[in-house]
Amino acid sequence: MDNVDKEPSMLKQKEMIGAHFDRLAEAPAQGKKVVYTFVPGNLTELLLSFDVLPVYPEINALQSAMRKRSGDFISEAERIGHSEDVCTYVKCDIGMKRSGNIGPTGKPIPKPDLLLLSYTGCFTFLKWFELLREEYDCPVVLLHTPYQADGEITPSMREYMVRQIRSEVIPALEKLTGRAYDEDRLRECLELSRQAEDDMVHVLESAQNRPSPIDAYFGGVFYIGPMFTAFRGTKAAVDYYAMLKQEVDARIARGEGPITPDGPMGPEKYRLVVEGPPNWTHFREFWRMFSEEGAVVVASTYTKVGGVFDFGFRHDPNDPLGTLADYCMGCYTNRSLPQRVEMLASYAKKFSADGILVNSVKSCNSFSAGQLVILREVEKRTGIAGGFIETDLVDARYFSAANVKNRIESYLQMIEQKRSGKTEEVRA
Amino acid sequence: MVDAKQTVTEIVARADALYHDLEFGAVKRWKETHPGGKVIGCLPTYAPRELAHAAGMLPVYLRGAGDQVEIIRGDAYFQSYICQLPRGMIELALSGRLDSFDGFLFPAICDVIRNLSGIWQLHFPDKLARYLDIPQNFDVEVGGRFYAEELRRLLTDFEQLSGQKVSDDALRHSIGVYNTHRRVIQNLMDLRSEKPWLVPADETYLVLRAGDVLPVEEHIEMIKQYLQSVVELERPMRDHSRVVVSGAFCEQPPLGLIRTLERAGCYIVWDDMTISARFIAGDVSTSGDPCVALARAFIEQGVESASVYSCKKKKGSELCETVRKAGAQGVIFAAPSFCDPALLDQPMLQTALDQESIPWTAFKYAENLGQFQVIREQAGTFSDSIRLWGA
Ligand code: SF4
Numbered sequence: 013m014d015n016v017d018k019e020p021s022m023l024k025q026k027e028m029i030g031a032h033f034d035r036l037a038e039a040p041a042q043g044k045k046v047v048y049t050f051v052p053g054n055l056t057e058l059l060l061s062f063d064v065l066p067v068y069p070e071i072n073a074l075q076s077a078m079r080k081r082s083g084d085f086i087s088e089a090e091r092i093g094h095s096e097d098v099c100t101y102v103k104c105d106i107g108m109k110r111s112g113n114i115g116p117t118g119k120p121i122p123k124p125d126l127l128l129l130s131y132t133g134c135f136t137f138l139k140w141f142e143l144l145r146e147e148y149d150c151p152v153v154l155l156h157t158p159y160q161a162d163g164e165i166t167p168s169m170r171e172y173m174v175r176q177i178r179s180e181v182i183p184a185l186e187k188l189t190g191r192a193y194d195e196d197r198l199r200e201c202l203e204l205s206r207q208a209e210d211d212m213v214h215v216l217e218s219a220q221n222r223p224s225p226i227d228a229y230f231g232g233v234f235y236i237g238p239m240f241t242a243f244r245g246t247k248a249a250v251d252y253y254a255m256l257k258q259e260v261d262a263r264i265a266r267g268e269g270p271i272t273p274d275g276p277m278g279p280e281k282y283r284l285v286v287e288g289p290p291n292w293t294h295f296r297e298f299w300r301m302f303s304e305e306g307a308v309v310v311a312s313t314y315t316k317v318g319g320v321f322d323f324g325f326r327h328d329p330n331d332p333l334g335t336l337a338d339y340c341m342g343c344y345t346n347r348s349l350p351q352r353v354e355m356l357a358s359y360a361k362k363f364s365a366d367g368i369l370v371n372s373v374k375s376c377n378s379f380s381a382g383q384l385v386i387l388r389e390v391e392k393r394t395g396i397a398g399g400f401i402e403t404d405l406v407d408a409r410y411f412s413a414a415n416v417k418n419r420i421e422s423y424l425q426m427i428e429q430k431r432s433g434k435t436e437e438v439r440a
Numbered sequence: 441m442v443d444a445k446q447t448v449t450e451i452v453a454r455a456d457a458l459y460h461d462l463e464f465g466a467v468k469r470w471k472e473t474h475p476g477g478k479v480i481g482c483l484p485t486y487a488p489r490e491l492a493h494a495a496g497m498l499p500v501y502l503r504g505a506g507d508q509v510e511i512i513r514g515d516a517y518f519q520s521y522i523c524q525l526p527r528g529m530i531e532l533a534l535s536g537r538l539d540s541f542d543g544f545l546f547p548a549i550c551d552v553i554r555n556l557s558g559i560w561q562l563h564f565p566d567k568l569a570r571y572l573d574i575p576q577n578f579d580v581e582v583g584g585r586f587y588a589e590e591l592r593r594l595l596t597d598f599e600q601l602s603g604q605k606v607s608d609d610a611l612r613h614s615i616g617v618y619n620t621h622r623r624v625i626q627n628l629m630d631l632r633s634e635k636p637w638l639v640p641a642d643e644t645y646l647v648l649r650a651g652d653v654l655p656v657e658e659h660i661e662m663i664k665q666y667l668q669s670v671v672e673l674e675r676p677m678r679d680h681s682r683v684v685v686s687g688a689f690c691e692q693p694p695l696g697l698i699r700t701l702e703r704a705g706c707y708i709v710w711d712d713m714t715i716s717a718r719f720i721a722g723d724v725s726t727s728g729d730p731c732v733a734l735a736r737a738f739i740e741q742g743v744e745s746a747s748v749y750s751c752k753k754k755k756g757s758e759l760c761e762t763v764r765k766a767g768a769q770g771v772i773f774a775a776p777s778f779c780d781p782a783l784l785d786q787p788m789l790q791t792a793l794d795q796e797s798i799p800w801t802a803f804k805y806a807e808n809l810g811q812f813q814v815i816r817e818q819a820g821t822f823s824d825s826i827r828l829w830g831a
């Protein structure tokens with residue numbers, strides 16, 4: 013968001029991220045250990061309690077896309093034999109590694125000392141770290157998160173997770189760092205997580221206001237940044253969310269809408285719930301297609317991939333390992349399709365949405381397989397208008413701007429017609 | 441000799457009819473002769489069919505709609521970049537072809553099958569739609585314990601569906617039956633690698649696929665008879681290359697494609713198209729807690745597969761070993777389009793093969809592929825190159 017006046021929270025987040033990448037660049041010289049792990053179901057608090065630095069390959073991939081580098085990286089991966097058909101996050105990461113592993117701040121990202129494969133909500137993660145394991149000569153520890161197929165966490169699932177954390181993950185971290193597991197330190201981190209989570213939920217829920225002071229998808233991806241990555245469990249994250257909350261509350265008090273890359277958004281005309289990840293290669297252009305039409309996203313499921321907090325879950329310092337297990341199992345893509353439908357339908361109601369739009373990304377079977385059914389179910393249950401667009405995460409070849417814009421416009425028209433009582437069906 | 445030929449012809453004809461019958465007549469007939477009996481449809485790759493068997497149910501592997509059913513409704517359920525198998529499944533279900541099934545089991549092999557379980561829960565709420573998480577932790581005390589509990593939970597669901605309580609002895613008996621099944625299949629696989637000209641790929645494939653739908657006892661007899669008879673035939677040994685086919689463990693290639701490979705000069709001496717019945721190598725223990733035994737076997741005797749995290753051995757080492765054991769000269773990677781597990785696995789497997797100088801070639805297919813000419817040429821060139829020049 014370079015073109016607009018930045019709010020203090022934006023500057024703070026930028027500073028936090030910059031400092032993290034600086035620490036990473038200096039890690040080898042400082043003797044700090046680096047652990048690669050995934051965003052969904054990450055064990056950041058546990059990692060922080062061992063004083064190691066996390067790296068999230070998906071974040072590298074999306075940042076590469078925002079810097080327009082992902083195309084080259086994907087080509088590089090395809091050149092060495094990766095199929096055109098598979099998840100582009102993986103290819104972007106492999107290509108980036110092969111091209112020197114330079115991070116978003118232009119500094120190199122160090123090699124991992126440990127690969128913590130937190131395998132939550134996506135099978136591709138398994139393959140991704142098997143691939144990374146071939147690239148790096150370092151130990152791997154896997155945390156298998158059972159899927160909530162029946163919409164619940166059974167005691168056996170929970171026990172399985174806790175046992176893995178206790179008997180595999182913690183010993184691996186102890187071995188890596190030479191430090192003993194410090195449960196009190198972990199509890200402190202979890203308490204900080206809990207505080208930040210309260211404020212983040214407050215921010216996401218603020219979209220119930222009219223106008224919504226936030227865009228819970230395009231803006232939302234910035235708001236979840238610290239929470240889903242290296243900062244959950246830190247004082248910096250607590251401060252960031254307190255600051256963000258204040259700013260959002262002030263916008264509500266002033267009756268203002270969200271701030272977009274082009275400045276404050278105009279009058280709110282459409283309130284949407286969005287399912288699916290965004291496109292990163294044309295992120296601003298994509299956002300603009302909505303904001304220019306006065307469409308604001310009031311709730312999104314993508315902002316729940318690194319944890320679902322708005323239905324009451326908070327990290328619990330009193331049950332450190334159990335809470336980590338519950339957190340991982342609760343992440344959005346680890347939930348069954350009926351749960352996802354339920355969640356989207358509840359968002360439609362709670363946030364008084366005019367429509368539900370699916371952005372289906374080619375890369376991600378975890379999100380995408382079944383989205384057409386999800387859409388029809390939510391439409392059926394809520395009566396609101398459904399729309400469907402197709403893009404990709406980091407592969408620009410699958411972002412057809414004219415086509416996407418067209419579809420969004422006809423979708424918004426359909427909402428307009430529905431509103432004015434016209435029955436003609438115009439399918440986005 | 442005449443008898444043997446006739447027996448083989450009859451067996452293959454029966455297997456072929458079962459393969460082509462997507463109305464599942466065999467399932468309906470089983471239900472007629474087993475009043476009140478329940479049928480559970482299992483998706484790929486591996487389902488612990490012993491549990492269903494012990495509950496008096498008929499477990500049936502379902503592998504999409506192949507190339508025989510026109511997909512009319514299924515395409516409205518999935519985006520173009522998702523593989524073909526789930527569309528076929530939806531088509532079969534919505535067209536009423538699966539009405540005689542009482543439940544469905546969705547093993548944890550990929551996000552598509554995982555999410556398909558949710559579609560089933562939403563669309564067919566009166567049928568059991570059960571997802572089975574398989575462990576990715578291979579410590580018997582951690583992943584093994586979890587999986588044994590999952591199996592117990594599944595068994596309870598089967599008991600409820602069938603209305604039949606399953607004793608440990610009954611389950612141990614079923615394990616024993618499936619041990620026999622695994623053994624006869626292994627005998628067939630051994631013959632394939634020893635004398636592939638006796639057991640052509642399409643025949644073997646059909647005979648093995650018959651086990652998707654037949655009661656296990658009948659399938660054991662079918663394979664035994666096939667083996668007994670086929671060794672008596674005088675089938676000419678051709679100057680073919682010997683290949684392993686890898687990557688086709690879920691959505692299946694059309695039968696025409698399998699025939700094409702052989703016609704292009706390749707004896708398929710091993711493949712993972714029929715890996716479901718061989719997912720556990722060797723016998724499962726028939727003593728002690730039977731769910732623990734099944735869980736242990738999965739962890740300790742499970743084969744390398746794209747859907748199982750590989751931590752026991754270096755990735756691809758099992759494929760190299762298979763190539764050696766089967767006396768193959770090369771590997772054909774045949775994967776369904778858009779199949780993340782198979783396609784993400786490939787570069788690692790290919791590297792492992794390269795390191796051992798084992799030649800390979802790769803192509804993609806869909807279950808409803810109709811044109812095989814390009815693949816025929818590719819396979820033919822590959823076969824010639826490994827046969828004539830060793831690479
Ligand atoms: S398939 Fe989806 S969840 Fe999995 S790594 Fe790719 S983008 Fe992430």
Ligand code: SF4
Nearest residue numbers: 523550552690691779
């Ligand atoms: S073909 Fe591949 S992606 Fe499709 S359902 Fe089977 S394993 Fe999953």
